[in-house]
Amino acid sequence: MHDIITRPPLDTDTELDRIAKHYRSAGGTGVQMLNALGGKAEGLLDQLPANVRDGLTEATERALRLSVQAAQGTRRAVPDQKEWINTAVTTALGAAGGFGGLPGALVELPATTTMLLRAIQGVAAETGFDPATESVQFDCVRVFSAAGPLDFDDGADLGFLSARMTLTGGAMQKLIATVAPKLATALGQKLAAQTVPILGAVAGAGTNFAYTRYYQQIAHVQFGLRRLAVDADLPQDELVLRLRSRMSDQIS
Template identity: 65%
Template sequence: MSDVVLIEKVDTEAELDRLARHYKSAGGAGVKLLNRLGGTAESLLDQLPEPVREGLTEATEQALWIAMRAAQGSRRAVADQSPWVNTAVATAMGAAGGIGGVTSALVELPATTAMLLRSIQGAAVREGFDPEEENVKFDSIRVLSAAGPLSEDDGADLDFLSARLTLAGPTMQRMIAAIAPRFSVVLGQKLAAQSVPVLGALAGGGTNFIYTRYYQQIAQVHFGLRRLAIDADIPHDELVRKLSHRMVN
């Protein structure tokens, strides 16, 4: 019996190490690249026109609703693709959206958000979860509340993994309303990077490449922890604490 427990512990620790590597590499070189394209995360938001900044949360809610419907509908027509295919498609979308600056980037926003959700759902599928189940739909949206690829957070911001959103009845409407303010900041940084003069399509493609890669990696961590909690019979919150410890050491 003791041998069995030891083997399980080694497997659990190895899986946590793997997930920690995913989290640490999620932002990676993207932060440096986008900083070169348009400045720091904070200064990027200041570059947006005031009407765009003021309407960003509402635009984000609308983009999330459109993305949810599009992601669910597209799953019936197109099977899940490998992460590199999702990244390539999103990059092309960003390039197209970046051609016309902020105006075309706003039009492209729901399509890119849908692509991000598809990528997140693909990570759920790879961990054995059904994206049609309500709890997986909620978790897919929850992944979008992560800090974002421009956060430069040292990997220690894992609050979204264990946060218990205070929702009076966990409807998707309340979930999206709770997530939208934070995700709108991330999307605002993306829009601003796409509006950088001269770079246009290059900036748009670059931001979407980085964003898609980031959320795919974060989704792998999120659903990987859920799978590990089931397989190892360890409480999810305990696994989050163990992962957090790896991120700050």
């Protein structure tokens, strides 16, 4: 089965402008939302109990492994939804998890991770790629290697797009092990925001809204560049450099 669906080629500069717009849109939304809730990136993880912090990477890696299977499995029964529906569902999950405090948030974590991955797969399909193929599933997980919205760098670091791993036996497991620590930090910040007394449900809804918006936008960047590399017959690394240059010009 092919991992890409044929469609008319796109103008390179126009498409890079569109991708840059998605990248800019990823930044800011989460920070503004969390700041409105009184949350700040610095010190959020310190608010979590030590035993939760210590086990966060392992729990995230386990949730991501399960989510890879679950997200793909649900595609057979439930069609891809519009991005606003994905955001609404994860927002509701976050509210429910935050209402139950830290125990509820920990229970909600695997469900939210699955929904995030499913939303990323939906963007891949929208861009013309088949999420059932190994290489596309691989890149869906790689989207999580971008910083979370609390650490968004406005284009200073697009290295996650350039880092490539060979698709050999066990590559997905190796990728998950590599992505898990960074994703654990992002989700740890989310969990900490959900422990805010009284505002836990609001914080849970707000952070899930921010993270779903963020990763869907990053997925548009990931698969937009991959698609453009095929259409324009250009190395993806070259396109990443051109995208970085665009971002630098706009923030300088």
